[in-house]
Amino acid sequence: MSLLLSLCLAHAVAAPIDFTAAGEETASFLQEYLRTDTVNPPGNELRGAELLADLMAREGIPWEIQESAPGRGNLVARLPGSGEEGALCLLSHIDVVDAEGERWPADRQPLSGVRDEEGVIWGRGALDMKSMGAIEAMTLVLLHRERVPLRRDVVLLAVADEEIHNTGMRYMTEHHWDELGCTHVVNEGGIGLADMFFDGQPVFPISTGEKGVLWLRMVATGEPGHGSVPHGGQAPERLLRAVERVRAREGSPHWSPEILELLRQVGEDKGGLAGALLQRPALVKTVLRGKLMGNPLTRAALTDTVNVTGFGGATSPNVVGAEAWAQLDCRLQPDTTAEAMLAELTALVDDPAVRFEVLHELPAAVSPQDDPLYRALERHTEALFPGAVAGPVLSVGFTDTIFARELGARGYGLEPFLVNEELLGGMHGDNERISVDNLTRGLEVLYRSVEEVSVAPGGAWIEPPLHVPSPGEGGVVELPLPDPTAP
Ligand SMILES: [Zn+2]
Incomplete structure (x- = not known):
């Protein structure tokens, strides 16, 4: 076979995607997305949903917008697959x-x-996380342009109000989860950190689970009275004693398989004495215990935490009220139930005049590491970010x-971008930014991972339908089609 012919055949089989060009396209979209004001409150996420919808419409990908309330738009776009696997x-x-613009450079x-x-x-x-939203949208665009035959639907879901009440995702899971049909979810959760454990070794933690949430009001009660005569045992004093007992609590480490596996991989890569130590769980649990428990973040990762986040119950300065309360934010390991934590706190406070009211509860949920999507994310991240x-x-x-995990889906959290501590501080802080190089690599990690777990080798490309039903109305809506006269 001539060299020319074999080159032509290779091209006919699969032209490689130009990720540099795709990264530039993603960057331009992200610039526009960042200029779209979706600061929450009030949110106005419909603006962002419409921008994403425009991109989908230009590419001929069906989309719909679901609003949980006026202006609170959630976007769904879908590429159909053969249905061999869940979406x-x-x-x-x-x-x-929100951001404090006066703390950012005037021209940025x-x-x-x-x-x-x-x-x-x-x-x-x-x-x-608009950067992640942008590479997710671009992943759909590229799968569609490349006419990749799919064995599962690939769904783009961009939701409102994550930062305050999660109403967007709650609305979509309560009203539309069945029709979305998703068995797997990729979302934020982890991000690559330069020098996380050792200088020069970037670590990308992929979130396979989240600690449970238990928000409590700890209420102390007592005889009300005049402030001029201190009595023992009134509500504020009882509350103070209870808070001191809660604060003195030292959680013990829960050595989850996830943390031991991450440390093992870090050690394997690092080598040497430190590397050997990290690969032995028995040594991690003894020799490294003090170091891990001494850092607030790793301690939170290892233990059930109880954080006193506020107080209430005061009236006027000369009145001792019948009740005073503190609010507690407890975050629980997957093997700790809310009941167990309540029993622990009750025993610790040891005062019948103090009760606990549950304000909010979400159980911890963990997805298995033994999953093709998890493995693909791990492998492509390591391939595209050297070392x-x-x-x-x-x-x-x-x-x-x-x-989504509550409804049985497997979820993996990774923004495939590499940041240092200063850049990480930009999240919810000042000077939030991302390099186009990061965006380009992140796009390639995500695209390759999604393609790997969704492609149907030898299967047929399925062109998305031109009409999509409008849920709730049972009718159909006209899809805006690409303008054929456009250049
Ligand atoms: Zn976020």
């Missing part, structure tokens, strides 16, 4: 938290979407994934 959901939130403001001379894009949401280690973690905070 894969690429999840993101459209809303962003939170809603500017400016790209500076170093190829860095600035704006609130550059990391949390990186990717491994599982249980997140200390929760994301919208928790609602």
Whole structure:
């Protein structure tokens, strides 16, 4: 076979995707997305949903917008597959938290979407998480352009109000989860950290689960009275004693398989004496215990935490009320139930005049590491970020994934971007930004992972339908089609 012919055949089989060009396209979209004001409150996520819808419409991908309330738009776009496997959901939130523009450079403001001379894009949401939304949207676009035959539907889901009440994802899981049909979810959760354990070793924690949430009001009661005569045992004093007991509590480490596996992989990559130590769970649990429990973040990852986050119950200064309360934010390991934590706190406080009221409860949920999507994310991250280690973690905070896991979906949290501590501080802080290089690599990690778990080798490409039913009305809506006269 001539060289020319074999080159032609190779091309006919699969032209490689130009990820540099796709990264540039993603960057331009992200700039526009960052300029779209979806600061929550009030959110106005419909604006962001419409921007994503425009992109889908230009590419001929069916989409719909579901509003949980006026202006609180959630976008769904779908590429159909053969249905051999359940749908894969690429999840993101459209809303962003507010920013203090006066603390940012004047020419790189939170809603500017400016790209500076170093190829860095600035704006609130550059990391949390419009960048992830942008690479998810681009992944759909590329699968569609490449006419990749799919064995499962690939769904883009961008929701409102993650930052405050999770109403977007709650609405979608309560009203539309069955029709979405997603068995797997990719969302925020982990992000690559330079020098996490050792200098020069980037670590990408992939969140396979989230700690449970138990928000409590600890209420102390007692005889009310005049402030001029201190009595023992009135409500504020009882509350103070209870709070002191709660604060003195030292949690004990729960050595989850996830943390031991992440440390093992870090150790394997590192080598040497430190590497050997990290690969032996018995040594990690003894020699490293003090170090891990001494750092607030790793301690939170290892233990059930109880954090006193506020107080109430005061009236006027000269009145001792019948009740005083503190609010507690408890985050629980997967093997700790809310009942067990309540029993522990009750025993610890040891005062019949103090009761606990449950304000909110979400059980912890963990997805298995032994999953093709998890493995694909791990492998492609390590391939595209030289020298990186990717491994599982249980997140200390929760994301919208928790609602999908509750309904049986497997969820994996990874923003495939590499940041240092300063850049990480931009999330909910000042000067949030992302480099186009990061965005491009992240896009390739996500695209390759999604393609690997969704492609139907030898299968047929399925063109998405031109009409999509409008849920709730049972009718159909006209899809905006690409303008054939456009250049
Ligand atoms: Zn977020």
